Amino acid sequence: SRRRNPDESIRQTDGDASQARLSAVRKRYLNDPFIALLVPQPHLLPSRPPLINIGTYIRSEAIDELVVSWLQHNAASGSKVQIVSLGAGSDTRFWRLATGLLGGDLSRSIARYLELDFAENTSTKIRAIQVNKELNSVLGEAQISGASLVSDVYAIRDMDLRNSRHVLQDILIKSDEQPLGLLDTSLPTLVLCECVLCYMTQEQSDSLLKWFSDTFDQPAVIIYEMYGLNDSFGRVMKDNLRSRNVTLPGVDAYPTLDDQTRRYTNNGFPSAHALSLKTIRSQYIDPKELNRISRIEMLDELEELELVLHHYFVSWAFKNATDILRPWVLS
Ligand code: SAM
Numbered sequence: 549s550r551r552r553n554p555d556e557s558i559r560q561t562d563g564d565a566s567q568a569r570l571s572a573v574r575k576r577y578l579n580d581p582f583i584a585l586l587v588p589q590p591h592l593l594p595s596r597p598p599l600i601n602i603g604t605y606i607r608s609e610a611i612d613e614l615v616v617s618w619l620q621h622n623a624a625s626g627s628k629v630q631i632v633s634l635g636a637g638s639d640t641r642f643w644r645l646a647t648g649l650l651g652g653d654l655s656r657s658i659a660r661y662l663e664l665d666f667a668e669n670t671s672t673k674i675r676a677i678q679v680n681k682e683l684n685s686v687l688g689e690a691q692i693s694g695a696s697l698v699s700d701v702y703a704i705r706d707m708d709l710r711n712s713r714h715v716l717q718d719i720l721i722k723s724d725e726q727p728l729g730l731l732d733t734s735l736p737t738l739v740l741c742e743c744v745l746c747y748m749t750q751e752q753s754d755s756l757l758k759w760f761s762d763t764f765d766q767p768a769v770i771i772y773e774m775y776g777l778n779d780s781f782g783r784v785m786k787d788n789l790r791s792r793n794v795t796l797p798g799v800d801a802y803p804t805l806d807d808q809t810r811r812y813t814n815n816g817f818p819s820a821h822a823l824s825l826k827t828i829r830s831q832y833i834d835p836k837e838l839n840r841i842s843r844i845e846m847l848d849e850l851e852e853l854e855l856v857l858h859h860y861f862v863s864w865a866f867k868n869a870t871d872i873l874r875p876w877v878l879s
Contacts, residue, residue, distance in 0.1 A: 552793050554793055554794075554795070555666065556668075557792055557793040557794045558666075558747045558794060559665075559666050559668055559669050560792075561637075561743070561747070561794060562635075562637030562638055562665075562669055565637055565638070565742075565743060566583060566586060566587045566637065566638035567587065567593050567596065568596050568600050568601075568603075568604045569583045569604055569608070569638075569640075570583050570584060570587050570590055570593060571593070571594075571595045571596040571600070571601055571604070572596075572600075572601045572604040572605055572608070574595065575595065575601055575844055575845065576844065577601050577602070577604070577605040577841055577844060578604070578605055578608055578609075579649070580640055580644060580649075581649075581682070582640035582643040582644065582682065582683065583638065583640050585676060585680045585682060585683055586638040586640065586673065586676050586683075587638065598844075598845040598846065598847045599847065599849075599852065599853050599856060601844075601845065602829075602841065602847065602853060603825065603853075603856060603857060603860065605841060606825050606828055606829050606833060606857065607742075607772055607825060607860065607862070609833060609837075610772075610823075610825070610828050610832070610833075610862045611641075611740070611742060611770060611772060611862060612641070612644075612650055613832075614770050614862070614864050615631070615641065615645075615650075615651070615738065615740070615770070616650065616651045616654065618738050618768055619651055619654040619655075619657060619658075620654060622657060622736050623654055623657050627657070627735065627736055628657055628658075628659040628735055629657050629658055629659065629735055629736045629737070629738065630658070630659055630660040630661070630662070630731055630732065630735050630736070630737040630738070631658060631660070631661045631662070631737070631738045631740065632662045632663075632664070632731065632737060632738070632739050632740070633661075633662070633663045633664070633740040633742070634664055634709055634739065634740065634741050634744050634745075634756070635664070635665055635709065635741070635742070635743070635744025635747075636663035636664065636665050636673075636704070636740075636742075637665060637669055637673075638673065639663065639742065641740075642661045642663070642702050643682075643683060643686055645658065645661070646658075646661075646686045646701070646702070647686060658701055659701065659732070659735060660701060660703065660730060660731060660732070660735075661701055661702050661703070662703045662704070662705065662720075662730050662731065663702075663703070663704040663705070664704075664705055664706075664707045664709060665704075665706065665707075666706060666707075666708065667694075667695035667706035668695075670695045670696060670697075670704050670705065670706045671695045671706070673704060674692060674695070674696075674697050674704065677690075677697065678692075686702075687699040687700070687701075687702050688700050690702075694706070698730070703730050705719070705720075705730065707719065709744070709748070709752075709756060710748055710752045712755075713755060713758075713759040713762075716756075716759055717759075717763065721733060721763065731764075733763055733764050733765060734765050735764075735765075735766075736765075736766040736767075736768070737760070737764045737766065737767050737768070738767075738768045738769075738770065739760050739767060739768070739769045739770070740770050741769065741770065741771045741772070741773075742770075742771075742772045742773075743772060743773050744773075745771060745773060745798065746773040746774060746796045746798060746799045747794070747796065747797070748797065748798055749797045749798050750797075750798040750801035750802075752798070753798050754811070754814070754815050757769065757811070757812070757815040757816070757817070758815045758816055760816075761815060761816025761817055761867050762816060764867075765868075766866075766867065766868060767817075767866075767867050768864065768865065768866045768867075769812065769817060769863075769864065769865050770862065770863070770864045771808070771861075771862070771863045771864075772860070772861070772862050772863075773799070773860070773861070774796070774799060774859050774860050774861075775799070775802065775803060775804070775805070775807075775808060775824075775859065775860070775861050776803050776804065776858070776859055777796070777799055777800065777803075777859065778800055778803055781855060781856075781859060782859065785859070786799075805822040805823070805824065805861060805863075806822075808820075808822040808861060808863050809821065809822050809863065809865075811863075812863070812865035816867060817865035817866060817867050818866075818867070819865060819866045819867075820863065820864070820865035820866075821863060821864055821865070822861050822862070822863035823861060823862055823863075824857065824858050824859075824860065824861050825857040825858075825860040825861065825862070826854050826857035826858040828857075828862060829857055
C-alpha cells in the first residue's frame, strides 16, 4: 500500500484540533460561533469525551487570557500591534477578536493578524471564508492569489515553517525591496505557536524562535503543546500518533517545564514562563468557571484528567518587556 506523505499526516492534525473545539463549543464549554463554519460537515461529527472537552477548554481559555493581557499592555502604550499564528489551521481567534467576542474593543490596535500554514490547509480555510458571510464580512476587501489571502488586517499565507530564515525574511517582511511584505518589524508582535512546533525538529523550531527574536524589535511568543513524553503515558501517546504516521521529532528536546523556559532563553527571549495545563486548571482558572464546567458532563476519573493535563503546557516569553502579563504571573 502507498505510504502517506508525512506532511499530509501533519496537516491532518488540524482536523483533531478543530473537531475537539467544535465538540467543546457544542457542549457549551466555550462560546465560538465561528468554528462550525470552518469544519467540513460539522453536523456529522460526534462529540469528544469529557476529558478532551475539558482540556480544550483550559487550553483555549489560557491562551485567550494571555493574548488579551498582551493586547491590553500594548493598548496602554497606544501602539499598533501584530499577531502571527504559526500552523493556524482552523483557528478562529482572529474572528473572535475582530467581532469583540474576545477582548472587547482591543482588536482596534491590531494592524496585522497573519496566519501561516501549509498550502492545502490555507486553501481550505480560504474557501470556507469565501462561502461564509459571517467570516468574510469581517475582513472587508480581500485579495486572493494562490493559497494566500490578504485583507486590511487579516492575512493568511501558505508557507512551510521549516524553511530557512532567509525564506521567512524574503516572504514576510516589509522592506524597500518588498513593499508588499506582510509584517513590520518595528511593531510589537505576538507569535502564537499552538500545537505546531512539536511537528518540527529541535533545530527547526529553535531557528524559528531565534528568527523572530532577531528580526522584531518587540516580539512575544506563546507556545502550547505536549511535553514530558518520555514516560509510559508519553509512549502510548507517541505510539498512537505514529500509527497515524505522525511523529514528534522535537518533543523530547525540552522534556520539563524548566527546559521549556530554557528553550526561550537559549533562543533570544530572556523573560520566559511555563505552566502545565494541570497547574492552570487548579490555580488560574476562575473557580466559578470550574464549577460551571464541572456541571456540564460527568467526569469519572479526576486522576486520569490530571495525568493528561500534566503532559501539556502553555508558555510565554518576551525579548524586552518583563512586566507584561503580570495578572497571570502573580496570581
Ligand atoms: N493551531 C491550530 C490549533 O491549535 O487549533 C492548529 C493545530 S494543528 C494540531 C497543527 C497545524 O500546524 C496544522 O494545521 C499543520 O498543517 C500546521 N503545521 C505543522 N507543521 C507545519 C509546517 N512545517 N509549516 C506550516 N504549517 C505547519
